[in-house]
Amino acid sequence: MDKLTRFTKEELACPKCGKVHLCDRYSVINVTEKPELKEKVLMNKLFVFHCEECGLTAPLTYESVYVDTKRKMILYLTPEMTDNTRKSIDQWEKVDASHKRIVTNLNDLKEKILIADNLLDDRIVEFMKIEHLKQLEKEMKDDNLLNILFDYKGTQYYFMVFFEKKGIGRIPVSPEYYRDVEHRYSGKIGSRNNGKFQEIDMKWAGDIMFERN
Template identity: 25%
Template sequence: MSQSHKEPIDCPHCHARGEFELWDSVNVDLDPELRDKIFNDELFLWQCPNCRNEVFIPFGSLYHDMKNKFMLFFSFEEPERGKYDPLEIPQPLGLEDGYTIRSVYGLINFKEKIAILENGLNDVVIERMKYIISHISYPEISEKRYDLRFGGLNAKEEDSMHESIVFFYLDEEKEEKMILTLPMDNYYEHKLAVKLDPRFNVERGVCVDQEWIANQMKKSAP
């Protein structure tokens, strides 16, 4: 079940007092509207009842998707230390095997992680693909420090077996969204590579992002 509590808030525009509902945990099977409110940022917006201005209120939450078997410990800010340490998770979470448990920092990363896991994809494989694409296939992406993002799956009409996988980044010079579409086989090749390489074993609750992948790649290959 989802849990929330109310926090008092002073409007920064007109100084009226109000209350904001802060979600400590979100269960999207029971409360699917909360998922939508994350994607349109509404969960983090408070509207002042007096002056009607909107205020963005960053807070962390525990995100639980039972259908797709994943749990995300989300925070806006990265911790000063130990970003890639495994989380000390209270043991009796009562989760079945096969759960993906991650820490996620930043709202863009949070939404991307949800999209990856809702599509039934392995996030380590996706991050490895992103790393190879942006450092080897299209090195200008990493040289210009653009963020490559997961953009979804494409199904060919009448044949769901032949999907392709989409990535995108914003080319800030051209002010253009660049889209890369790869055959699904490419995903499965990376998936096999991840399975065979112990550097990509993830402990529960670890943050898996581009920096984590880069750290693992720097370790000597088995």
């Protein structure tokens, strides 16, 4: 399996004005080889469609493999799981890496990158999110919690919480708390680490926490 960056030029018609664009479509993004691509992903400049004719800017999510050779991390981005996707993931299983993850959207992809940048374990972060749900119970009574995402500024970690009506909130979390959760759950993680591609999200963490599997 070739881990180097690959892209094709594809014609894409603007959904608003119809103007045809030639877009780069990356099947593999290797950020150890091309660090500037990581910045583009994080700044929403890579998975995006922009039409200079009518000004439309829209996210463009497609199947793509994000490879960080230095960190031994492979993030398989796919909005849907087709038979071809499964076959492709099987091929990528042959590549040696310590963190293999499947993500279904750009926010989750970016979150995994930020977590790795802080040398944290995404599985611990998902356990932390579940523990924070208790704090959010009151707000969840009359609003829909859409997502919780890890973010950071300097040495301060945050959870960004996204509510349907109330909008975005920010909960600071400390490195000490991270280490406490790590201490409490490292045993449970160790026994489930099979080295294969996994979707690590709140559902994954919840299943382990409440022993649903």
